[in-house]
Amino acid sequence: MLINDDSAIIRAEGLTRVYSMGATEVTGIRDVSLRIGRGEFVVLKGNSGSGKSTLLALLAGLDQPTRGRLVVAQHDLQDASQAELVRYRREIVGIIFQSFNLLPTLTVLENVCLPALLAGDPLVQVKPRARQLIDWLNLKSRDNHRPAQLSGGEMQRTAIARSLINDPEIILADEPTGNLDSLNGQTVIELLSELNRNSRRTVIVATHSSLADPYATSHICLKDGLITESLCEV
C-alpha cells in the first residue's frame, strides 16, 4: 500500500463516494480531485450536505471510496485492507469530531492514553507523553475527571490531546467548534494553528464558522459533492 511520491501529502483523483440506500443512491462526493501539500492548514467549506464529512471520513480511513484514487502520506487508501486502515487511523491521522467522541467511563488521562495503548506502546512510556499533552492543553487539574464532569471546551481539548498521542502527521477536524461557545471555539482553532505552525502538521478543518479563516493557507469549497472554484458563501 506504499506509494513512493512525496510531492503532496494528500492526493485525490476522481474521488467519489456514493451511498446506496436500497434502490436509491445518494452522492456524498463526486469526482473530487485535489492535492494538499505538507504543512498546509486547509479550511473545508460548503453548505450542509455538500460532502465535507464524507471527504473527511475518506481522508481519515473511516470509510472507503466507491470510485477514484486516494493517497495520503504515501498510503494508497482505496485498496487498503481493514487491518491497514486501523493502523493508518492510529498512526498517520489524528481525528477530532464535533461531538468529541470521548469514552464516558474513562478519565481524561485514560482517554488520552488509549490510542497509544491500542497501538501497543507500554503504559510507562505513554503516561508521561499523555501528561505533557494534558499540561499543554491546560487540563492538568482535570486529568482524573470523566467526560461528564468536563465543560465542552475541556472535552474538546481532551479530544485534541487524544488525537495527538500517536504523533500524527495529519490532523482532521470535522466541525471541531460546532458544540462550543465562541471563546472556546477560538481556543480550539488557535491550538490547531499552533500545531500547524510549530510542528508543520497538515491540518484540515471542516467548518461553517469563520474562526479558522485567518489561519488558512488554502480553502476548499464543496457544493453538492463537487469542488467549486468559486468562493464559498458559508
Ligand SMILES: Nc1ncnc2c1ncn2[C@@H]1O[C@H](COP(=O)(O)OP(=O)(O)OP(=O)(O)O)[C@@H](O)[C@H]1O
Ligand atoms: N451514511 C450515509 N448514508 C446515506 N447518505 C449519506 C450518508 N452520509 C452522508 N450522506 C449524504 O451525503 C451527502 C453529504 O453529506 P455530508 O455529511 O458529507 O455533508 P456535510 O457537508 O458534512 O454536511 P454538514 O455541514 O451538515 O455536516 C448528504 O446528501 C448526505 O445526506
Ligand SMILES: [Mg+2]
Ligand atoms: Mg458534516
